[in-house]
Amino acid sequence: MADSPVTKHDPKGSDLLESPSPQQQKQMESAYANMRRKMAMQEIGRKIKHKIMVLSGKGGVGKSTVSTGLALSLAQQGHTVGILDIDITGPNVPKMMGLDGKRLHVEQGRIHPAQGHLGVKVISMAFLLEDEDTPVVWRGPIKLGAIQQFIGDVEWGQLDYLVIDFPPGTSDEPLTVAQSLPDIDGMVIVTTPQDVALLDSRKSITFSESLKVPVLGVVENMSGYTIAGLTTPETSVEVAGPGGKKHRVTSDKDGKFSVTLDIFKQGGGKSTAEEFGVPFLGELPFDPGFVRGGDDGVHRIVSEPDGASAIAFAKVVEAIKSQIGTSSSQGLEII
Amino acid sequence: MSEIPQLIRLERNDTDMDLSYADGSKFTVTYDDLRFTCPCAKCSPERNDDESAKSLRREVESLPAEKPKVRTIGKYALAFDWVKGCSAGIYRFERLWALANGQDPDGGKPYVHGAW
Numbered sequence: 001m002a003d004s005p006v007t008k009h010d011p012k013g014s015d016l017l018e019s020p021s022p023q024q025q026k027q028m029e030s031a032y033a034n035m036r037r038k039m040a041m042q043e044i045g046r047k048i049k050h051k052i053m054v055l056s057g058k059g060g061v062g063k064s065t066v067s068t069g070l071a072l073s074l075a076q077q078g079h080t081v082g083i084l085d086i087d088i089t090g091p092n093v094p095k096m097m098g099l100d101g102k103r104l105h106v107e108q109g110r111i112h113p114a115q116g117h118l119g120v121k122v123i124s125m126a127f128l129l130e131d132e133d134t135p136v137v138w139r140g141p142i143k144l145g146a147i148q149q150f151i152g153d154v155e156w157g158q159l160d161y162l163v164i165d166f167p168p169g170t171s172d173e174p175l176t177v178a179q180s181l182p183d184i185d186g187m188v189i190v191t192t193p194q195d196v197a198l199l200d201s202r203k204s205i206t207f208s209e210s211l212k213v214p215v216l217g218v219v220e221n222m223s224g225y226t227i228a229g230l231t232t233p234e235t236s237v238e239v240a241g242p243g244g245k246k247h248r249v250t251s252d253k254d255g256k257f258s259v260t261l262d263i264f265k266q267g268g269g270k271s272t273a274e275e276f277g278v279p280f281l282g283e284l285p286f287d288p289g290f291v292r293g294g295d296d297g298v299h300r301i302v303s304e305p306d307g308a309s310a311i312a313f314a315k316v317v318e319a320i321k322s323q324i325g326t327s328s329s330q331g332l333e334i335i
Numbered sequence: 336m337s338e339i340p341q342l343i344r345l346e347r348n349d350t351d352m353d354l355s356y357a358d359g360s361k362f363t364v365t366y367d368d369l370r371f372t373c374p375c376a377k378c379s380p381e382r383n384d385d386e387s388a389k390s391l392r393r394e395v396e397s398l399p400a401e402k403p404k405v406r407t408i409g410k411y412a413l414a415f416d417w418v419k420g421c422s423a424g425i426y427r428f429e430r431l432w433a434l435a436n437g438q439d440p441d442g443g444k445p446y447v448h449g450a451w
Contacts, residue, residue, distance in 0.1 A: 186408075207376070214408040214425060278427075279411065323411075334405045335346040 067165035075118035085124035223283035362435035375423035
């Protein structure tokens with residue numbers, strides 16, 4: 001029987017019968033969880049049709065506002081959408097989506113996202129914090145683990161689009177996501193028309209090239225602030241803008257006039273996009289309603305679905321969709 | 336970005352590739368030239384001065400000959416995956432057009448904004 005493939009169970013002699021130590025047990029469980037997570041990440045690649053990363057080099061340019069705006073605009077157009085708020089230390093997407101104080105539902109080891117306005121599914125670190133004033137002080141490896149859990153352990157279901165909102169900069173978070181999540185369509189770089197923000201946006205563009213994730217384009221946020229007024233019909237009106245720059249407009253036959261003031265500079269996002277040869281996706285207006293909406297949990301797109309900001313977002317979404325489509329590569333024969 | 340004709344065919348040979356454009360123009364670009372002009376953040380600064388550029392050229396030329404896998408990137412670029420050497424660069428169609436026409440794809444500008 002020496003060559004028999006059948007072995008007999010020996011209850012006394014085999015090392016295999018020794019039960020694993022608690023440490024070995026823990027390692028096995030961890031390895032199993034990692035394997036399951038990796039399989040889940042592959043599954044996510046199939047279930048989620050498009051994955052879009054939203055980045056900026058500089059903080060305060062309105063990334064979360066743009067991420068939520070893109071998600072809501074896509075949902076408004078009838079798509080099933082999710083937002084993954086990867087900003088571990090400053091998560092604020094839930095507040096903007098009217099989900100402040102909500103908790104996540106966990107079932108059979110899978111995390112189920114909360115549902116915000118227009119059915120947009122949301123996952124954020126904010127859901128896991130005991131209170132919003134508690135800071136998250138984590139070093140890189142712990143952040144990495146949390147991000148991988150957010151990707152692999154979440155039951156997103158079938159989605160047309162997953163929008164991933166990042167903290168500013170080009171460090172751990174986008175790197176981890178780019179390496180963990182398969183088939184990312186590309187990055188949207190958010191900037192404001194000021195030199196410091198533009199310089200950092202350029203870094204994000206080169207960063208994306210290093211990660212082999214394409215740049216879908218640059219969005220210029222806080223691009224211009226439009227004021228409107230009423231005066232005598234067909235009268236010339238002079239408005240002093242930032243820096244004393246004078247703007248002259250003529251009111252219409254009802255006496256209405258409007259002027260768009262460049263709070264920062266003008267066209268910087270477009271010129272950065274041109275300089276790097278990446279698409280310019282459009283401009284989003286400076287809209288104080290975003291601040292109020294963010295604080296109240298009712299996004300501008302929800303409160304004013306036909307407003308100027310919602311229209312601007314819809315244009316950016318169209319530009320992103322046309323980038324995701326491969327029409328320019330259609331007809332390209334590669335042999 | 337200036338208008339360029341649409342790339343309609345890319346044929347990979349052993350050491351170079353043939354590019355055919357919608358306006359009827361045809362070009363051959365060697366893989367050595369393609370890899371030397373890699374636009375990634377690691378390779379680009381190497382072309383900033385003559386000495387490191389020569390070193391990059393030698394490095395590229397010493398790589399074994401291979402046909403790359405070609406991927407389309409969105410609407411605007413191609414990426415080339417090599418078994419050995421750098422595969423990080425995303426080549427915009429404008430860049431390939433410049434290369435095909437024997438122009439400097441960097442437009443004579445040094446690489447400045449490195450993320451690393």
